[in-house]
Amino acid sequence: MKPLRWPRFWLALWWLAVLGTLVVCLIPPPSIPLPENSDKVEHFLAYFLLAASAVQIYRRRAALVWAAVGLVALGIGIEFAQGALTVNRLADPMDALANSVGVLAGMAIVFTPLRDLLLRLRG
Template identity: 70%
Template structure:
């Protein structure tokens, strides 16, 4: 199945898919650059991980058809979250690999994909007019 067939029949599917992929790239960049010097409560970064992956998965629900295409996107996001954690431990001196971050990422993906079971799943499609 080609990538175009995996997308919902949106007005500008290439634009929306490009913006989504740009968000994925932005997430990778932000996760591998040095963290900002903020004093946050311990463990609060898990909320950030959850929200980032929830938003990516929920927006994927808006773009991709249900079934296999959406499951592949979800699996890809989970693997991305795990891969970024390994990369943080292996490629950076300012970040550490944290399995709890990967778990928060995964829970965020699952929660975002769960929006496919709600009436909100076609919100972007309704903008088609």
């Protein structure tokens, strides 16, 4: 992990966000009408934020690889779960793709000066 001021807090918050993503994806969807395929943007953003947050917390390349693999597996697994375990959601391969692209984009933060944003903010 990076030498953050409150490393356990940030790690717990990240895991809470991962758990929250899992829960939100398996509960009944809101009955708010949305434009067609706008959920792909939501999927991309959610996984982008989870991956970019992992970049803020983890320093070692191996930890980042495991976080990325875990997030991609979570995104794919959730799609299977939506198809198998829920009656009000559908498994959509395009959602899994949006999740995975979001993870890749979020992990790409490691190649920018933003990779240490939380450290610079005295997190």
